[in-house]
Amino acid sequence: MNATTAPASSTCVPSDAPGAAEANAVIAGARERIDALDAEIIALIRRRMAVSDEVKQARLAVGGPRLALAREMEILATYRDGLGGDGTTIAMTVLELCRGKL
Numbered sequence: 001m002n003a004t005t006a007p008a009s010s011t012c013v014p015s016d017a018p019g020a021a022e023a024n025a026v027i028a029g030a031r032e033r034i035d036a037l038d039a040e041i042i043a044l045i046r047r048r049m050a051v052s053d054e055v056k057q058a059r060l061a062v063g064g065p066r067l068a069l070a071r072e073m074e075i076l077a078t079y080r081d082g083l084g085g086d087g088t089t090i091a092m093t094v095l096e097l098c099r100g101k102l
């Protein structure tokens with residue numbers, strides 16, 4: 001079953017409401033775009049994890065530390081500037097995925 005034939009219950013639209021079919025079509029189309037965006041976000045995060053690991057390996061290879069906390073502050077500020085206060089939470093999660101828990 002593709003998204004446009006998904007049952008009305010899965011879109012949370014009351015099936016007897018006037019305009020239900022149109023609402024379901026809008027929701028199904030938007031959900032396809034959301035799924036595609038989520039797949040891109042996940043792929044980007046995986047790429048970021050690999051690049052972050054490159055940085056870590058280069059630093060550890062010459063006796064440097066695993067972490068660079070001043071750099072993490074810059075990243076937190078970038079996400080906060082781009083997304084507002086909740087951006088900081090996303091940045092913390094992205095950093096945790098990339099460098100592990102503190």
Ligand SMILES: O=C(O)C(=O)C[C@]1(C(=O)O)C=C[C@@H](O)C=C1
Binds near residue numbers: 068069071072098
């Ligand atoms: O930029 C670095 O120095 C990194 O090691 C990368 C990274 C990151 O994933 O952004 C990871 C760990 C550090 O504490 C800071 C940043």
